[in-house]
Amino acid sequence: MTPRALLLYATGTNRDDEAARALELAGAQPEIVPLTQLRAGEKHWRDYQMLVLPGGFANADALGAGKILALDLTLYFADAVNEFIDKGKPVIGICNGFQALVKAKILPNAKSKIENRRLEATLTFNANNHFECRWVTLQPVSQKCVWTRGLNELMYCPIAHGEGNFQLANENDLETLRVNEQIALRYVCENGEAANGAYPFNPNGSLDDIAGVCNERGNVLGLMPHPEDHVFNFQHPRHTRGERGQLGLSLFENGVRYAAAL
Numbered sequence: 298m299t300p301r302a303l304l305l306y307a308t309g310t311n312r313d314d315e316a317a318r319a320l321e322l323a324g325a326q327p328e329i330v331p332l333t334q335l336r337a338g339e340k341h342w343r344d345y346q347m348l349v350l351p352g353g354f355a356n357a358d359a360l361g362a363g364k365i366l367a368l369d370l371t372l373y374f375a376d377a378v379n380e381f382i383d384k385g386k387p388v389i390g391i392c393n394g395f396q397a398l399v400k401a402k403i404l405p406n407a408k409s410k411i412e413n414r415r416l417e418a419t420l421t422f423n424a425n426n427h428f429e430c431r432w433v434t435l436q437p438v439s440q441k442c443v444w445t446r447g448l449n450e451l452m453y454c455p456i457a458h459g460e461g462n463f464q465l466a467n468e469n470d471l472e473t474l475r476v477n478e479q480i481a482l483r484y485v486c487e488n489g490e491a492a493n494g495a496y497p498f499n500p501n502g503s504l505d506d507i508a509g510v511c512n513e514r515g516n517v518l519g520l521m522p523h524p525e526d527h528v529f530n531f532q533h534p535r536h537t538r539g540e541r542g543q544l545g546l547s548l549f550e551n552g553v554r555y556a557a558a559l
Contacts, residue, residue, distance in 0.1 A: 300346035300556035302327040305335075305394075307366055311353035312525060316391065319525040320349065323549035325556070332369060335377075342377040346556040347387050350394025352457070352523060362420065362460040363396030370401040378403070385559065387443055387552045388517040392458055395509070395519030396420050399463075404519045406512040410473045417466035418510075420521070424502025428459040432534055433500055433522055434543070435508050436485045441478035442511035443555040444518040444548050451489055452482075453533065453543035454522040456500055461521040463503040463510070471505055481518055482509035516555075524548045 302325045304313050317327035325347060334340045342348075356365035370378050382388060382403070390398040398404045399420050407416050423429055432455050437448035465471060474480050483506040484492045484499045492498035492506045499506045501521070509520030524545025526532060533541055 298557050300325050300553055301344060302347035302349055303342065303345035304329045304349045304351060306331045306351075307355040307369070309354040309357050310351055310393070312391070312523060313351040313353075315523070315525040316349055316351045319528045319546060319549045320347070320553065322528055322546060323553040325549075325553045336373060342374070342381055346559060347552060348381055348389075350388075350390040350397055352392030352394060355393055355397065358393070361400070363393050363400050366393070366397040367400035370397060370403065382512070382517055385514065385516050387556050389444060389552060390519040391523060391525065392456075392461075392521055395521055396460065398517065398519045403517060404512055405474060405479055405510050406517070407473055407477055407479060409467070409470055410476060411469065416470045416473060419464055419466075420460050421462045421464055422460050423458070423462050423500070425496065428457075429461070429500045430457045431455070431497060431500060433508070434485050434487050434489070434498070435482045435522060436489065437481070438483055439478045439481040439511055439515070441515040442481040442518055443516050444511070444552050445481045446551060448547055448551065450547070451485065451543050452524060452545050452548070453527060454524045454545050455526050456522045458501070458521055461501040461503065463507045463521075465504060468504065474510065477513055478515075479510050479513060480505065480507055481511045482507075482520055482522075484508045
């Protein structure tokens with residue numbers, strides 16, 4: 298089965314075409330759908346096997362990065378989104394999409410291993426207080442996350458964000474994310490060594506060099522970098538010097554393969 302992928306589009310969304318291309322290359326049938334069509338019942342969540350929240354500045358980030366899109370997910374579409382996730386369908390939020398998933402409390406969606414309370418997380422302003430637009434190296438970590446499971450190669454992807462600093466309200470909850478295998482991707486040095494918070498390898502100051510997290514079940518992934526912008530060798534910034542590889546395509550191939558097997 299060729300899974301159909303729903304790409305949510307709001308005013309200000311961008312890189313949706315790039316995400317659609319990556320999904321198509323990975324074997325899915327992507328469709329960019331404005332939120333207005335879902336609200337009007339012209340399109341239906343149940344017709345899709347994958348959900349993608351692309352990057353950009355949805356609704357101009359008027360109330361904060363991803364905040365209005367998060368309200369859409371938790372108010373207008375709460376039942377549809379919860380059903381989508383509960384059925385185990387793969388979901389990915391990239392950059393602004395990650396911000397929306399966190400603000401909607403869809404991620405990290407876990408309980409403290411020490412206390413009976415939900416983990417509180419946010420994506421706040423970069424530690425250096427300015428917009429970061431650069432390429433970073435990522436290490437896939439989680440074997441629970443359906444998007445990163447089995448991936449053992451580094452990925453080289455661009456970032457473009459001002460609020461990508463992943464933090465927990467209680468740093469003691471970091472151990473919960475580790476134990477649950479919810480840390481899906483980490484920023485690392487170009488040679489794969491740990492960044493240990495060092496700039497520019499960790500570009501935003503994220504706790505534990507976290508570039509992406511998944512939910513406890515592993516079917517929902519959020520990440521700040523843009524793997525959809527490196528699915529061809531010619532997109533590598535130094536391809537004219539013969540450098541290639543470390544594509545982001547494998548991430549999408551994993552998600553599509555999982556969706557096709559549902």
